[in-house]
Amino acid sequence: MADNDAPHLCIEKTTGNKTLPLSNLRPSRSGSGPPSLAVLHSTFWNPGTSIRVKFMSGGTPRVRQRVQYYAQQWEQYANIDFRFVADDDPDADIRISFEKDGSWSYLGTECWTIPKDEATMNYGWFDDNTSEQEFSRTTIHEFGHALGCVHEHQSPKALIDWDREAVYAAFVSPDGWSREDVDRNIFNRYTAAEVEESLFDINSIMMYFFPGRLVKSRVGSPVNYVLSVTDKAMITTIYPFQTHNSGAWSTLSDRLWYPPVALNARQIDFDPPYPSPPRVVVGLTSVDMYYGTNLRVKAYADNIAESKFRVHIDSWANTELYSGDATWVEAEDADADYQTGTFDTQGLHPWNQPQQKNSARIKFKNGYQDTPNVVVWLSGFDMAKGHNWRIAVSADGIDKDGFTIHLDSWADTVLYAAQASWIAYAKGKDGVASGADDTRNYRPWYPAQEKNGRKVDFKAGMYNRVPKVFAALNYFDFDSARNMRIKVSTPQVTADGFTWHGDTWGDSLCYGVGVSWIAFG
Structure with missing residues (x-):
């Protein structure tokens, strides 16, 4: 040459x-x-x-x-x-x-x-x-x-x-x-x-x-x-990635776990910026809370602009929140393949009228040609002390026009209020997969276990490179006589699948935990 x-x-x-x-x-x-x-x-x-x-x-x-x-x-x-x-x-x-x-x-x-x-x-x-x-x-x-x-x-x-x-x-x-x-x-x-x-x-x-x-x-x-x-x-x-930042934040990145702090927030930058403010779907991935007061926490996003937003993990009243983690995904406002929203049980009843079964029909703003996939995350809860803490969020009845969301507790749990976030996307969307799993699928609730989770396999040939997985809580069952400590994570992701973890520590007793996840590759 x-x-x-x-x-x-x-x-x-x-x-x-x-x-x-x-x-x-x-x-x-x-x-x-x-x-x-x-x-x-x-x-x-x-x-x-x-x-x-x-x-x-x-x-x-x-x-x-x-x-x-x-x-x-x-x-x-x-x-x-x-x-x-x-x-x-x-x-x-x-x-x-x-x-x-x-x-x-x-x-x-x-x-x-x-x-x-x-x-x-x-x-x-x-x-x-x-x-x-x-x-x-x-x-x-x-x-x-x-x-x-x-x-x-x-x-x-x-x-x-x-x-x-x-x-x-x-x-x-x-x-x-x-x-x-x-x-x-x-x-x-x-x-x-x-x-x-x-x-x-x-x-x-x-x-x-x-x-x-x-x-x-x-x-x-x-x-x-x-x-x-x-x-x-x-x-x-x-060719921006689905989330224009890490998609995760922990209060421990800004402060020590002790003393507890009620209001926690961080500005998150979009890199690159969006042409218009995007939609941000937030879910809880970890909490560490004192058992002697009611459990109250909520993760959410506000002040969403083209280049940044604020993510919050807040508690209120006398709740002692030692730490909290959240994850999120973003969707361009003009991207019709993704539809997002939130659900709050206080739209069904006042917080001071606790109710274990909470459901509502969610209608999509724009109907899909085929039945879409729907991912639901737990983003907040308000539960009484002295009764085991049990909650699950799920979606069923999914069709082209909407779905039914459930935020439920059971046994003697006192659930004052709870919040969930959701994201729906067109079935067959290139490079996107999602699902849910929890300990009820592979072990009994008793005895309590500190380490939880298992391998999830992607559909064969779905990815030929490592995708990015976002996972948040969709279910937990904890003993109320100990501090509430849980952390979900997906540290081992490959092109074939990933292992999710739902772990506790200290003297906490975890009877069950579950996650919903979405992957982009």
Whole structure:
């Protein structure tokens, strides 16, 4: 292959406006792409999409393995799953060939317009002797195109002062490009309305190498082999993960467990921000409370804006709350696939008229085409001391228009009030799974156990990378003669499943515990 001062031809294919860039020049051993990460709006995939990728003809086992490895570098920062499938899969979105006609890719979802027996991406110079740097540079770059990223030397923010005659001299030839080809592929730029771009980033993986002799300043671009800091931030903005932060908070991250504090809150930032205030669904994951007073606690979100919100874990009256943890998931306000809400038993009866059985019919704002999945979390409760603490939240009667939510206690428990949060999502939504489990499914309530939980398996083939799991309480049964201490967690998540834990400590007696969970991958 040529040296870094001899650009190698590479095609960035598009089926769109022929006055816009159709292809780009790229050196075989140098960087590639635009001065920053720019993406074409019209070719975006939906965040969370599983994009099916297959190899067509060619490519040794090593070459194919390296392409897959470097393609999936994007998945660390973009909510996209490149799902590599069998060579004979008839429904692959991206189809890779290894013909000797340069390296190129169609932009984003434009691959859907290409006949299924034709390639949508090509690598023209990979073999078993190709270096890791070259695999990294070219593969990450081409899969950037597959995500809708364009060469930003053709971005509206690109202000490269080309030496036009030098560029024509470098690339115009009888069996190559015409001057019109050079204009289209190097000088023409997208409009601001068509792309979303970051500030100029000469270190972008999409920044193609050009030698100094092609610009009037005589200062060329560097060779870029990996995603830049700006690339990572920008692609996360375009393909955000379901929750734009850790999705969890503990009061112990802000204070010691003792002395107890009634009002606890923390501002949580959305990174990246949302276009409008999102919906935030909050559930309790842990409490540590004194047994000698009524148990009163509530987790909730307020002050929700585009860039931040506040999460609370509060108690009131004489309750002594040593600590509390909460988890949450977020849904864009405009995302109709997700519907969310809360339920408070005080909408059925006053708190001072305790009632063990509480249920209500929840009607979706917009009906679903098919029966959706519904996840319910316990977010608050108010129970009397001196009686064992028992509560369960569940959903049944789920149909296209709504479901029935239940917040119940039993035996001698005195339940003054309780709150739950819920999230419904379209069945079959790409990359989303959910469920519920509790100790009643695998052991008797007596004797009490300190360590609880078990393995949950995802549906076979659901994920080929580790998803993010959010789990919160949906049930517990505790002895009221000891402090109420419980913590649920999912520390061991793989692409095949996870193990949930519902553990207590100290002298607390846990007769049962359960969780509801939702996973995004």
